[in-house]
Amino acid sequence: MEITESRILEQIGKGEGLNLEFKACRNHLNRGVYETVCAFLNQHGGTLILGVSDDGDIHGIDQDAIAQIRREFVTAINNPQKITPPVYLTMEEVAVGDKILLWVYVPESSQVHRCNGRIYKRNEDGDLDITDHTVQVAQLYQRKQASYSENTVFPHLSLDDLDRNLIAECRKAAALSRENHPWKGLNDSELLQSAQLYQTDPETGKSGITRAGILLLGKQLPLLQAVPHHRTDLILRKVNLDRYDDQDFVDVNLVESYNRIMAFVRKHLPDPFYLDGTNSISIRDTIFREVASNILIHREYTSAFPAKLIIEFGQVRTENSSRPHGFGRITLQNFTPFPKNPVIARFFRQIGRADELGSGVRKIMQYGRTYGGADPQLVEGDVFKMLMQVPEFGKKSKAMNESGQIEEWIINMLSACTEPQKGTDLQKIMGISHRATFQRNYLNYMIEEQLIARTIPDKPQSRMQRYIITERGKKLLENHRT
Numbered sequence: 001m002e003i004t005e006s007r008i009l010e011q012i013g014k015g016e017g018l019n020l021e022f023k024a025c026r027n028h029l030n031r032g033v034y035e036t037v038c039a040f041l042n043q044h045g046g047t048l049i050l051g052v053s054d055d056g057d058i059h060g061i062d063q064d065a066i067a068q069i070r071r072e073f074v075t076a077i078n079n080p081q082k083i084t085p086p087v088y089l090t091m092e093e094v095a096v097g098d099k100i101l102l103w104v105y106v107p108e109s110s111q112v113h114r115c116n117g118r119i120y121k122r123n124e125d126g127d128l129d130i131t132d133h134t135v136q137v138a139q140l141y142q143r144k145q146a147s148y149s150e151n152t153v154f155p156h157l158s159l160d161d162l163d164r165n166l167i168a169e170c171r172k173a174a175a176l177s178r179e180n181h182p183w184k185g186l187n188d189s190e191l192l193q194s195a196q197l198y199q200t201d202p203e204t205g206k207s208g209i210t211r212a213g214i215l216l217l218g219k220q221l222p223l224l225q226a227v228p229h230h231r232t233d234l235i236l237r238k239v240n241l242d243r244y245d246d247q248d249f250v251d252v253n254l255v256e257s258y259n260r261i262m263a264f265v266r267k268h269l270p271d272p273f274y275l276d277g278t279n280s281i282s283i284r285d286t287i288f289r290e291v292a293s294n295i296l297i298h299r300e301y302t303s304a305f306p307a308k309l310i311i312e313f314g315q316v317r318t319e320n321s322s323r324p325h326g327f328g329r330i331t332l333q334n335f336t337p338f339p340k341n342p343v344i345a346r347f348f349r350q351i352g353r354a355d356e357l358g359s360g361v362r363k364i365m366q367y368g369r370t371y372g373g374a375d376p377q378l379v380e381g382d383v384f385k386m387l388m389q390v391p392e393f394g395k396k397s398k399a400m401n402e403s404g405q406i407e408e409w410i411i412n413m414l415s416a417c418t419e420p421q422k423g424t425d426l427q428k429i430m431g432i433s434h435r436a437t438f439q440r441n442y443l444n445y446m447i448e449e450q451l452i453a454r455t456i457p458d459k460p461q462s463r464m465q466r467y468i469i470t471e472r473g474k475k476l477l478e479n480h481r482t
Contacts, residue, residue, distance in 0.1 A: 012052055037077060038118075041111075043122035047106070048106060049104075050103075153204075153207065157209035159192075162214070174350045174351055183195075197343065212344050234247060248260060258292050290359075296348075298322065303321035316390055320384050412429060413446060414477045
């Protein structure tokens with residue numbers, strides 16, 4: 001998710017608190033940075049902004065020190081001698097006026113972390129060292145174990161139970177998303193430990209692949225032996241309402257499950273022409289990438305309730321078991337992101353299948369109405385449900401032909417409007433004899449889609465009116481030609 005100047009100023013304006021910490025760090029990292037990261041991981045997550053003093057004054061980071069600070073930070077948090085277990089976090093540069101700040105989002109972890117061998121917990125006043133407070137440490141471990149079933153250790157599982165080729169593919173995907181990704185230099189065992197998919201049970205002392213590990217990367221047989229009820233039901237039900245028109249019962253690892261979900265969606269849902277600004281994007285894939293990730297990341301895997309994605313006429317329904325942190329319909333006003341399976345979510349982010357926590361719900365809300373004509377409904381409970389309106393194949397966008405390509409008449413009109421054109425001249429170019437039909441079905445469409453614009457917008461009926469291609473139209477025409 002893009003971190004803008006306005007967003008970071010809004011955060012700074014709120015002042016430090018339970019989930020927000022400032023560090024000056026003008027030309028080097030303060031010692032307290034890592035203690036704060038540890039505290040955020042152990043508590044409820046938070047945001048760290050470097051280049052800002054405790055009272056909210058923006059000093060910025062020295063330009064010459066930025067690269068070194070970023071390298072030092074990434075190296076340290078992946079060093080088990082500094083943060084145990086190590087984590088993977090990223091720093092984002094944000095320009096505020098003429099100053100550069102560094103922004104770090106730290107999600108809550110499903111494990112207890114130590115910084116330099118000490119355990120830290122977050123409160124309103126800062127970071128507390130609770131290492132010697134045995135009751136607080138025990139409560140922290142108990143809360144993590146009770147809240148996050150993904151960390152259950154299976155000592156009998158080994159690397160042989162995982163798909164080694166899939167591990168290699170995930171390493172490659174992570175490296176493509178970030179050039180200096182630490183997974184590039186790790187072998188398979190080291191990668192599992194870095195991704196927190198291999199852990200030690202604090203009660204038994206036994207080590208092994210976790211539930212998250214076998215779910216994400218497991219071969220099918222050992223996966224179903226460890227999590228026998230794991231399944232995602234994909235159903236198309238439009239004609240035969242008593243049964244189904246098509247189905248796919250997915251009981252493979254989560255990386256492959258994501259691919260199967262997206263393939264089913266692409267097979268059965270249309271992808272109408274859509275411009276996001278001046279860029280043509282797949283609005284269907286943008287929405288259902290988030291839906292697929294949500295189904296897989298935020299499921300409670302100790303429940304035998306199978307996840308479902310059901311495509312019906314004009315709508316899609318999803319259901320998956322959940323460990324709710326609230327009940328009722330979710331809106332952008334009342335929505336507070338909470339990581340149900342932080343290890344699985346973090347792995348999906350590393351391989352480019354998910355973004356920052358909470359961004360998926362915002363994207364579903366942002367694009368859902370445009371895609372289906374109504375706001376999506378997301379309802380949290382023991383079973384998390386989504387209901388989204390979707391277009392039908394018969395209701396094809398007039399911008400697309402049967403092959404899914406941009407209609408030739410749009411390209412012709414855009415090409416003509418690279419120079420100002422009269423409406424009557426455009427009508428002739430289009431070969432349409434009826435003036436009202438041309439205006440209603442062609443000219444007005446191009447104006448509404450902001451592909452062309454009036455040269456005299458305040459006087460639509462002016463006899464001097466001409467029509468000219470917009471920047472949005474130019475981008476579409478350029479993409480078509482290339």
